[in-house]
Amino acid sequence: MGKGYNAAIAANPYVVGSFACIGGGLFGLDISSMSGVLNNDAYLRTFHHPGSNAQGAIVASMPAGSFVGALLVSWLADRIGRKNTVITSGWIWVVGSILQCAAQNRGMLVVGRIISGLSVGLASSVVPLYQSEITPPAIRGRLVSMQQWAITWGILLQYFVQFGCSYIDGVASFRIPWGLQMIPAIILSLGMLFFPESPRWLMDKGREDEALQVLADLHGNGDKNNELVVLEYEEIRAQVYFERTEGARSYLDLIKPGVLRRVSLGCSMQMWSQLSGMNVMMYYIVYVFQGAGLTGRRANLIADSVQYVLNVALTIPAILYIDRWGRRPLLIAGSALMGFWFMLVGGLQGRFGAWGDVDGTETWVITGHDAATKGIIVCSYLCVCSFAISIGPVSWTYPAEIFPLRVRAKAVSISTATNWAFNFALAWAVPPGLSNIAYKTYFIFGAFDFAACIHFFFCFPETAGRSLEEVEEIFAQGHAFTAWKIGRDVGKKTVEDAKKQVKELELHEHIDEKVSDV
Numbered sequence: 171m172g173k174g175y176n177a178a179i180a181a182n183p184y185v186v187g188s189f190a191c192i193g194g195g196l197f198g199l200d201i202s203s204m205s206g207v208l209n210n211d212a213y214l215r216t217f218h219h220p221g222s223n224a225q226g227a228i229v230a231s232m233p234a235g236s237f238v239g240a241l242l243v244s245w246l247a248d249r250i251g252r253k254n255t256v257i258t259s260g261w262i263w264v265v266g267s268i269l270q271c272a273a274q275n276r277g278m279l280v281v282g283r284i285i286s287g288l289s290v291g292l293a294s295s296v297v298p299l300y301q302s303e304i305t306p307p308a309i310r311g312r313l314v315s316m317q318q319w320a321i322t323w324g325i326l327l328q329y330f331v332q333f334g335c336s337y338i339d340g341v342a343s344f345r346i347p348w349g350l351q352m353i354p355a356i357i358l359s360l361g362m363l364f365f366p367e368s369p370r371w372l373m374d375k376g377r378e379d380e381a382l383q384v385l386a387d388l389h390g391n392g393d394k395n396n397e398l399v400v401l402e403y404e405e406i407r408a409q410v411y412f413e414r415t416e417g418a419r420s421y422l423d424l425i426k427p428g429v430l431r432r433v434s435l436g437c438s439m440q441m442w443s444q445l446s447g448m449n450v451m452m453y454y455i456v457y458v459f460q461g462a463g464l465t466g467r468r469a470n471l472i473a474d475s476v477q478y479v480l481n482v483a484l485t486i487p488a489i490l491y492i493d494r495w496g497r498r499p500l501l502i503a504g505s506a507l508m509g510f511w512f513m514l515v516g517g518l519q520g521r522f523g524a525w526g527d528v529d530g531t532e533t534w535v536i537t538g539h540d541a542a543t544k545g546i547i548v549c550s551y552l553c554v555c556s557f558a559i560s561i562g563p564v565s566w567t568y569p570a571e572i573f574p575l576r577v578r579a580k581a582v583s584i585s586t587a588t589n590w591a592f593n594f595a596l597a598w599a600v601p602p603g604l605s606n607i608a609y610k611t612y613f614i615f616g617a618f619d620f621a622a623c624i625h626f627f628f629c630f631p632e633t634a635g636r637s638l639e640e641v642e643e644i645f646a647q648g649h650a651f652t653a654w655k656i657g658r659d660v661g662k663k664t665v666e667d668a669k670k671q672v673k674e675l676e677l678h679e680h681i682d683e684k685v686s687d688v
Contacts, residue, residue: 173383176364180387186365187305187313190256191320192358193293194566196263197236198324199351200286201452202478203270204229206332206347208456209470209529213344217276222601228280229453229601233593235266235284239291240590243299244421244583246292252300252368255292260359263289267352271345287590289355295586298570299579303368306389307637311492314570315563319489322482322558324354325452329478333471369403370575370638373410381406402637409639413576423577424584432645435630436569436585442622443565444592446508447615448557450600451477451550457604460528461519462546463536473547477554484558496634497564498654501626504560509619511553512612518542518549519609534608561622565589571633574642629653 179185207213208225220228239259247255266286273279294317301314331347338346366388372381382394382403390396424433451458455474464470488500519534522542526535536542569585603611631653633641 175366177387180366190297191316193297194317194320195324197290198321199328202325202329207344222605226598226601230598231280231283232287233590235287236291237590239288240295240587243295244580247579255296257359257362259289259292260355263355264352271349295583298566299582302570303370314567317566318562319485326478432572437588440589445618463543484555488559488563500560505619505623507556509616511549512616514549516612
């Protein structure tokens with residue numbers, strides 16, 4: 171049987187680990203595909219000037235579909251594999267993009283966005299899962315965090331396409347960007363044909379020879395006898411065997427001792443990433459800057475683009491140093507800073523704003539206070555920067571590396587579904603919130619950020635630099651470990667420790683086989 175992938179590509183872990191991130195870019199494309207049209211006259215005319223509730227529903231339809239897609243991964247990724255699930259997500263996105271581009275009314279637009287959301291839900295769950303299973307521990311955080319960078323690039327590129335097309339008269343100003351967004355999905359689906367399947371999934375399906383070959387191509391330049399490749403192969407094989415002895419897999423496994431705690435951490439991580447308020451600054455930045463008193467559609471578009479550029483740029487340090495800095499420090503510092511900036515934005519809005527009219531809509535807006543307007547814009551930039559360098563990348567990395575293999579696909583999908591459930595709720599709730607309680611909305615998100623900071627400190631152990639099997643040993647201690655006392659080296663195995671564990675598990679396997687023969 172042929173490999174079914176290009177061995178030369180597989181030999182470069184950065185290429186293998188980063189290409190699938192195009193799936194994350196689809197999420198970014200969607201975010202700015204809506205934020206860029208909120209003040210587009212042609213869009214407003216075509217869809218009959220949706221009010222705050224209707225616009226919230228249109229935006230929220232995508233995360234609603236993503237919620238379903240994320241749940242499907244729990245079944246699909248185990249059944250057809252991680253790689254084929256990524257490919258499937260790309261083709262579903264193409265269908266959704268076609269429907270959005272051709273939308274004649276709100277109903278057709280919502281259906282297209284739900285289908286696109288289904289694709290994003292699949293990709294956002296399976297891509298970190300795939301990356302975590304094919305990359306070595308030393309760079310796993312860096313490569314999985316590139317999922318967030320791909321999201322920021324998707325936001326930026328689509329926004330500039332929207333910006334350029336805003337100079338076109340008529341419906342082409344928003345239909346062209348919605349049509350062009352299918353190109354990355356086509357590249358993703360076709361390109362993934364040349365990439366390997368997850369060796370852990372292959373091992374789990376009994377395709378051990380293929381798993382060994384993939385590991386050799388990924389981490390040993392094709393040499394199956396490479397000592398580290400053999401060690402990793404035996405460690406994965408022993409872990410798969412051990413988990414098989416625990417019986418059939420079901421969703422009930424997610425509430426078993428030792429797993430439930432990790433499920434709560436994964437779901438909480440994704441919940442806080444949404445409650446941090448970042449998507450307020452992404453989906454509805456047009457409304458934020460309007461309320462700050464930034465007048466003129468072009469001026470607003472330019473200010474928005476600066477925010478998206480900062481989002482891309484500040485994600486780079488996290489990608490480069492996430493494995494050196496660790497997950498915990500980034501989460502704690504990022505959430506504290508975001509809470510501070512949101513409180514400042516709410517304070518400035520409350521002090522200098524008042525109810526007024528913006529394009530025929532009653533809005534809480536600052537007028538005649540240029541310093542306050544600039545202060546809010548700067549604080550929103552700093553808020554985005556704080557997220558980009560911390561919670562953004564870690565929110566995808568952490569859930570992908572804390573679960574045991576036997577429930578990994580299900581647990582990651584549940585965690586990501588939590589992300590989309592809160593994304594859906596906030597996408598729908600924020601426009602009415604800004605319309606009714608105005609600046610107090612920012613205080614709510616600031617409070618969420620401070621609560622997240624406390625939770626990160628007391629409950630989230632460090633996982634940086636450990637293999638997935640070593641992370642398993644941390645949580646195997648049950649409630650015996652204290653999160654903030656798990657250092658970078660605590661519980662970390664040496665090569666000799668790993669060899670010893672493999673031999674012990676192989677001995678158990680040999681004894682079981684003898685008993686079975688008898």
